Amino acid sequence: MSKYLDMRLEGLTPYVPGEQPREKLIKLNTNESPYLPSVKVAEVVARQADNLNLYPDPDARELREALSCMLGVGAGNIFAGNGSDEILAFCFFAFCPNGAAFANITYRFYNVYAQLYNIDTEIVPLEKDFTLKPENYANLGKTIFIANPNAPTGIALTRKQIEEILLANRDNLVVIDEAYVHFGAETVVPLTESYDNLLVVGTFSKSRSLAGARLGYAVGSKSLIEDLNRIKFSFNPYNISRMAMAAGIHAALDTEYYNACITKIIATRTRSITELSKLGFESTESLANFIFTRHSKLCGETIYNRLRRYGILVRRWEQPLIGDYLRITVGNDAEMDALFAALSIIIGEAL
Numbered sequence: 001m002s003k004y005l006d007m008r009l010e011g012l013t014p015y016v017p018g019e020q021p022r023e024k025l026i027k028l029n030t031n032e033s034p035y036l037p038s039v040k041v042a043e044v045v046a047r048q049a050d051n052l053n054l055y056p057d058p059d060a061r062e063l064r065e066a067l068s069c070m071l072g073v074g075a076g077n078i079f080a081g082n083g084s085d086e087i088l089a090f091c092f093f094a095f096c097p098n099g100a101a102f103a104n105i106t107y108r109f110y111n112v113y114a115q116l117y118n119i120d121t122e123i124v125p126l127e128k129d130f131t132l133k134p135e136n137y138a139n140l141g142k143t144i145f146i147a148n149p150n151a152p153t154g155i156a157l158t159r160k161q162i163e164e165i166l167l168a169n170r171d172n173l174v175v176i177d178e179a180y181v182h183f184g185a186e187t188v189v190p191l192t193e194s195y196d197n198l199l200v201v202g203t204f205s206k207s208r209s210l211a212g213a214r215l216g217y218a219v220g221s222k223s224l225i226e227d228l229n230r231i232k233f234s235f236n237p238y239n240i241s242r243m244a245m246a247a248g249i250h251a252a253l254d255t256e257y258y259n260a261c262i263t264k265i266i267a268t269r270t271r272s273i274t275e276l277s278k279l280g281f282e283s284t285e286s287l288a289n290f291i292f293t294r295h296s297k298l299c300g301e302t303i304y305n306r307l308r309r310y311g312i313l314v315r316r317w318e319q320p321l322i323g324d325y326l327r328i329t330v331g332n333d334a335e336m337d338a339l340f341a342a343l344s345i346i347i348g349e350a351l
């Protein structure tokens with residue numbers, strides 16, 4: 001820490017992203033897609049090289065129009081961000097005058113943003129089985145953040161359950177983070193037309209194979225989008241690079257290719273949960289592109305460390321209630337087969 005740092009930031013604990021290893025590992029730790037972006041993405045991104053002397057469109061108009069086709073809402077109800085993390089940061093910064101409420105076990109960045117902007121938080125515990133009870137989100141008087149499906153549990157709420165939360169919070173904004181929604185959960189994007197207290201946040205990082213591009217979006221009422229633009233144009237008007245914009249426009253429109261990838265990931269997820277259960281793991285009912293699982297006999301830390309020796313990287317948190325769980329990204333079939341083979345040896349040796 002330098003002597004120049006604002007004292008208010010001394011206590012800030014930054015987010016710790018999953019490792020991006022330099023050596024060649026089977027990477028099942030940050031929920032990236034195992035499938036490449038569609039072929040045309042490489043082509044349109046390369047074509048932007050000759051335009052890099054010019055700034056990108058600060059209104060992201062073409063991208064928002066492509067998203068409008070993908071999501072079935074007007075382009076004026078869409079905001080585009082440098083990753084959904086940037087949009088979440090804007091939400092914590094701009095929409096939490098009375099504080100923020102979110103679950104004890106959820107995307108860890110919520111807590112980091114709350115600290116960064118010095119926001120009061122109300123932590124709402126999940127049930128023992130990691131499900132979320134909508135009635136716990138009534139009368140909190142705070143801005144609500146819910147990842148649906150939740151991270152790292154993969155458990156999803158139905159549209160009806162989210163509507164219950166929206167109805168109980170007519171005067172509070174509810175932010176639904178749909179980073180993983182395309183892997184089997186119900187999107188609440190259509191509800192943005194009837195609920196002006198709903199903002200849905202999404203990303204190209206997971207189901208659209210563009211984690212490296214940094215591209216996210218938000219859907220809500222025109223006035224919420226206007227507010228987000230007010231922040232963006234006071235912070236970084238050119239928040240999306242020309243390459244990311246070109247990639248996103250194409251990825252938003254190539255639904256057929258990405259749906260095929262999603263179908264493969266869902267099939268691999270189902271098979272993997274069965275294979276893991278044969279090895280003594282119990283997993284949550286994940287509707288995301290990852291599996292949240294623990295072994296009946298071996299502790300999480302041991303499995304995590306031994307997997308690494310086999311060149312397989314998964315994610316684990318030193319946190320109450322979930323310390324024995326591993327979050328395993330659903331990779332391609334070959335990667336998952338390597339995982340089961342390694343686990344089978346690890347468990348055979350230990351028991």
Ligand SMILES: *Cc1c(COP(=O)(O)O)cnc(C)c1O
Binds near residue numbers: 085147203214
């Ligand atoms: C991955 C993830 C994000 C961040 O996505 P980016 O668009 O890559 O910034 C947001 N929310 C949740 C719950 C995530 O898991």
